[in-house]
Amino acid sequence: MTGIPVNKVPISPAKTPTKITMIPVTIGKSPQRIAPASIAQVSMLTKSLSDSCATLTPVTVATNSGTRPTMITMSPSKVFKQGTVIQQKTGHIQIQPNQTIAINKSQLIQQPSGLRPITISNVHQVQGSKFQYVRLVTPSSQVNPSVKTAIPMTSIVQAKNIVATTTTSTQPSAPQIKITLPVTGPQLMPKPLVNQTTQSVQRILLPAPSNTTTQQSTITLSAAPAPTTLTQIRPNFQTNQLPPGTTILSGADAPQNVQGFALVPASYVAQIQQQIQTKPQTATPQTPQPTVVRQEFIPIASNDPNISANAMARGVPINGTSIEPTGARPRKPCNCTKSQCLKLYCDCFANGEFCHNCNCNNCANNLEHEEERSRAIKSCLDRNPMAFHPKIGKGKGRDGERDRRHNKGCNCKRSGCLKNYCECYEAKIMCSSTCKCIGCKNFEESPERKTLMHLADAAEVRVQQQTAAKSKLSSQISGIPSRPPVSSATGERLPYTFITTEVAEATCACLLAQAEEADKIKMPPVVQERMVIEEFGRCLLQIIDSANRTKGLLSRASSDKQPD
DNA sequence: GAGTTTGAAACT
DNA sequence: CAGTTTCAAACTC
Known part of the structure; x- marks a missing residue:
């Protein structure tokens, strides 16, 4: 990390502000509800924002009230229609309205020695040339005197189109940041989603682990009235559990004001989020240090070549794989045998993901092997500080x-x-x-x-x-009764009752024979297909013909039995 | 499915 | 930094 204004949260100003929306970004034990909101966007920085902010990219959080899901995406200054699934490099994140993401800071904080623990406790908006920024500032009271003082705190800053309000909770350990934003109306104005891409691995900026504090941090992303349900992510979030690809902004690498933050691959947050959604009882706000259940992880992957540079560069699926109910493509399982999935040979590890449903042997890329995994990550970063950075850049x-x-x-x-x-x-x-x-x-x-x-x-x-x-065929087949009546209401036998198992098998045999024949004479694939289809047509004609003839026989036999 | 090829990652 | 080894994915048969 270089000395750039990375501790800024750029906010994309709305075009025609008509309504003020407040989004709480809460660092504390309980998320605080903010005024009713319809639309808002908050950009949190992660990686590689611009040339002037080259190592961080803003995360744009588009939220809305209502029942539809809200998107969080990682593209600079882009807002998308809520409910739309936007694939990121390593997956997508979909935040439900009123959803809270909570990070258990007690185990998250584990700073390298000599570095101060960081607590987000204030917000400072800065006006930039292209972006307007909200700067997260470490309060001077919490700054280690040996470390350079953070930038001055600003409580309320008003920009042209943006109002940023900051509050500090009565609990010192639970400071809160509220960002008030203008909105454009009841509907979010989306940018086109077609071919929406980002160029680098998207990461989410999270407070970095510290070994000195036990406080719990909660990041709330919500713009709706008091939620009826809160979903929280409270992973057992230790440094050694941070995924590969996490960059802790600290020490010489990081500008002073962002020390103590971690750039976490979006996929990791998504994994945790899905995990918690699957098992919400382990993530109630009352649970101070809930455990993370490994098998709850649901892998998220994207096959967009623009989305996962590492994945693309390393062979994460690009072929047409089935799409999970979550809308994400399943990550390709690894087959590592010797690396324990703790080296960059392993795609899962290289992409900052835990192994899940893989075919690997002696896998240690999971929460049961936190220490090993942590050492491996450190080792990789020692060898190459850019080891988890995207391979495909601009x-x-x-x-x-x-x-x-x-x-x-x-x-x-x-x-x-x-x-x-x-x-x-x-x-x-x-x-x-x-x-x-x-x-x-x-x-x-x-x-x-x-x-x-x-x-x-x-x-x-x-x-x-x-x-x-x-x-199309399956939809047509689904319309056909699976167990057709032997006869119609009039007593007439229906032709498809003639498609018995034997008939189907015979038809398949004919088709196979035709396919072999076509292959034998070295016909082009298209011609082969046509030959098989034509054979299928002939089979169908025979079946129909046979059915008609049998029907004729049956009706004749029936009329013979019934004398005039 | 087994065996081979390939090039990145890891190691020396 | 260069050469070698290890590794897992891609590929071929």
């Missing part, structure tokens, strides 16, 4: 646009950078001058690359078509 494009590019570059020698072994190719980006690859074919004008891209596009189209056809 470079300058031809027309000045910022393209995605591999920060470190690849070193491929034999794959021509046209296989998924290559991190650039896997991330669907072209190799750059940073790469040290040999025989690279992963560049703009490369004919090999173009051919591959065309093939990939064609394959994708086919998959989409097949998926659409399957869903």
